[in-house]
Amino acid sequence: MFIRALHHVRSASSSSRLFSFEALVQAIKHGELEISSGIYQEHLHRRGLSSPCTIASISTSSNKGLSTSAFEAFFEDNEEGDASCIIQEKDYLRKSHNSKEGLYVLDLIDQGSIVPDHTLYNKLLKKCTDLGKLREGRMIHEHFLKSKFKSDVFTLNTIINMYTKCGSLNDAKKMFDEMPCKDMVTWTALISGYSQNERPEEALALFPQMIELGLKPNQFTFGSLLKASGSATTDTPGRQVHAFVVNCGYSSDVYVASSLVDMYARFDRIKEAQIVFDGMVSKNEVSWNALIAFHARKGEGKDALKLFWRMQREGFKPTHFTYASVFKACASTESLEQGKWIHAHMLKSGGKLIAFVGNTILDMYAKAGSIEDARKIFNRLESRDVVSWNSMLTGLAQHGKAREAVERFEEMLKIGVPPNYITFLCVLTACSHGGLVNEGLYYFELMKKYNVEPHVDHYVTKVDLLGRAGLLNKALDFIKDMPIEPTSAIWGALLGACRMHKNTELGIFAGERCIELDHTDSGPHIILSNIYASIGRLSDVARVRKRMREIGLDKEPGNSWVKIGNADHVFVANDDAHPLNEEIRKMWVKVSEKIKQAGYVPDTSHVLAFTDQQEREARLQVHSEKLALAFALLNTPPGTRILILKNIRVCGDCHSAIKFVSKVMERDIIVRDTKRYHHFSGGSCSCKDYW
DNA sequence: GTAGGGTTAG
The missing domain is CATH 1.25.40.10 (Tetratricopeptide repeat domain)
Structure with a gap:
């Protein structure tokens, strides 16, 4: 509106001035110019113009619309208005009237309706930066290069910054290379560009070049360099930058020092981080x-x-x-x-x-x-962002709500949130845990449509999906046809499925491949040795277990804990150290009789098959989740929900026992193991025995 | 005109 009015004013003006006061008055009288704000009204009133004016629209603040001082200057009948005041901020990136491609403000400049200064270009570029408008930014850049300000370093730096913030580092680098006169800010802008776009090596590589040219880094440079150092492969660059920080006297800058704390923390150097933190004069x-x-x-x-x-x-x-x-x-x-x-x-x-x-x-x-x-x-x-959806899907998958996870995923696609590779991992995991094989296979293929490249984790999940469903040979065929080399995790997924479906032959094959590729995980070793034990191949049991001992692998001792009030009560298998040990044991005996009457049959196949005396004794162990459960039953009022946490996966026998307890004792019981949550209620579990 | 800190999976 304002712009249009000024056009009118300008064309109506016969004087050589850009805008004439008389024409402006006419515009106001014709209602083409809408004015708000006390100060403007006062000006108009003084000139006897208050009544025909529409009071609206133009913001009073100086960064929106016409600034107070500019307006006053205007009324003082200045020769020219300030360009950046004549166009309102909201019109900075407005499209041209005559071409889809162009920008209105650039048209105005070309027509000579507004006379740009370098602050106008800076403001326009800043707007593009804030809104991430790369295309518009590029147009302004090109226009700027044709202007008389084209070698102004200040604005050129703003352009570099616009490109890095809009994600086009190539453009930024190209500009940087083409600039004949670079100052410290030019270098810093590019360094920060690389550091913010996760290209730490390139950010760090610029630093020595900058120093060589005799340019002095400032707190901005150091902040960016330290961020980049934090994601480098070692802490060496970070330490070197720290030395420069001290030399250049920036140790007490709050930005720099905070970046130092963060950098050290990322390399687990908590001592150094703490020293910097404690030494900060201002935090x-x-x-x-x-x-x-x-x-x-x-x-x-x-x-x-x-x-x-x-x-x-x-x-x-x-x-x-x-x-x-x-x-x-x-x-x-x-x-x-x-x-x-x-x-x-x-x-x-x-x-x-x-x-x-x-x-x-x-x-x-x-x-x-x-x-x-x-x-x-x-x-x-x-x-909500994609992480909100992913977190919700993960929660649902872990709590055995596969159907709901699938529904939420469909809803997400429907409203147009682009899924990322984690989203697909979540939904595939949900399908796998919930036995939704067809859906899972469909979603695996759907990744292509959303341009999500399958990662090794997705392949693992697909093997898991097929394997859990008992389609072991299909899983094996899939592994053979995969475009990537199978990793230990891939064979591990197949091994787990073979244990679940008691396929010894394939289990041995998968288990051996798995431990060949990664011998640092005790889990597969134990499963494999159990499979060998179950078919009497004791020399193989001995071989696997010997290897475990040689490389110092121990089965992680299983433990469970319950929260009663604010206190954690931890139990390990066969634990008799608890002060209430007697009562807990008695309670479990009582519970176990009750559930046996209800049909519970202890399943000893989950007890590891061992050969020596010490381990034979361990067979008699009472699993920690049972102790924790007995303790919780003793210490919580009837009917309250019990939450048990485990550091390893819940065993099949405990799983079956807890189902019976939930029915016989009328309790909702949740067990969280390393993989998921089991909600036991009324004799069944949310995982539908499928985990 | 240029700077630092966060979340999901495995």
């Missing part, structure tokens, strides 16, 4: 977040939470980044109570449930066994 939220994120990544939930409370005691407000790490920490320590509390605390202090942090809350609830709460969070999310 901000980011400094804390870097340290909290480190502990959250490491699964050190308690440390992360301690820092979370400490940062607030020291007067720092948690941000979305903080919450994301803290909820991850709660998820890894199963601190659901604490997590719920922090969730409430966040909402109370005005935190919104945006995807950024909502995803981690959803994940936390799902991991803590409450798929209902996870679902609620998903439904309440103010914004």
Whole structure:
């Protein structure tokens, strides 16, 4: 509107000035120019123009529309208006009227309606950067090169930045190479471009060249270099950059120091990270977040939470980044109570449930066994991204809700969220766990349609899908025809399926391939030795177990834990160290009699076949989940839901026993093992005995 | 004009 009015004003003007005051007055009288804001009205009023004016539309703030000073200048009858004030911000990237390709603002410049200065180009480029508009940015770049400002380094740097932020590093690099005069910002812009686009080597390689030219890096340069160093293969570059930081006197810059903390944390150098952190003269939220994120990544939930409370005691407000790490920490320590509390605390202090942090809350609830709460969070999310969907699908898959996972996945496709490779892993896992073979095969093929390249994990999941369903030969054929070399994980999936379906011959074949390719995992060794034991090939049992001993592999001792209130009660197999040992044993005897009456038959095939005395004794062990269950039954009121967590997978016999317990004792019991959740209720399990 | 911290799977 404003632009149109100015056109009118300009064409009506007979004077040599760009805009004439008289013409402007005419435009206002004809209602072509809409004016709002007190200050403008005052100007108009002084000139007796207030009544015919429509009061609306033009924003009063100086960065939108006509700035106050420009307007005043205009009324002082200046020779020319400031170009960047004449076009409103919302019109920066408006399309041309006469061509689909062009930009309106560029037309105006070409027509001479507005006279650009370099700030206009900068503003237009900034807009493209913020909105990720590469095509428009390129047009402005080309236009700029034809202008009289074409060698202005300031704007050229803005263009490099626009290209890197819009993801076109090639354009940025090309410009960089073509620039005859580069300053420190030029180098820094390109370094940050590489570092933000996960190309750390290229970012780091620029640094020595820059130094050689005698350019001095600043805090921006160091921030980017340290980010790049954090994803390098070793900590050597990071240490070198640190030395430069000290030399150049940037150690106490809060950006640089926070980046240093983060860089060291990424290489597990917690001591160094802590030293930098403690030595910071001024900290901000980011400094804390870097340290909290480190502990959250490491699964050190308690440390992360301690820092979370400490940062607030020291007067720092948690941000979305903080919450994301803290909820991850709660998820890894199963601190659901604490997590719920922090969730409430966040909402109370005005935190919104945006995807950024909502995803981690959803994940936390799902991991803590409450798929209902996870679902609620998903439904309440103010914004959803692909990670929200993936997290929901993962939760559903792990809780045995295969059908619902498939439905959600279809819904996601329907509303047009592009699935990524993790999405496909989630939905394939859901199908595999739920026995939805046809759906799984269909989704595997669907990856092509969405241009998702199958990764080795997808192949593993497909072998798992076929294998679990008993289609062992199909699984083997698939492995033979795969375009990639089978890995130990591929053979491991087949081995697991062979154990499940008691196919010794193929199991031995898969097991031997599996341990050939990776001898660091005890799981396949144990399964393989059990298969040999089951058919009496004791020399092979001895061979596999000897190899395990030689490379120092031990079966991870199985343990289970239950939370009663805020306390964790941990049990290992055959545990008699618990203070309530007597009562627990008695309870289990009582329970076990009850469930036997209900039809439970102990299944000894899950006891490992061992040969020596020590191991023979172990056969008599009472599995830890049974002890944990007995303890929970003793210590919780009738009817309450029991959650048991395990560090290894639940064994078949315990699985069957717990099903009976859920019926006989009328309890809902959830067991989380390393792979998934089992919801036992009324005598059956959500996994439908298919895991 | 240039900077640092987060989530899903395995």
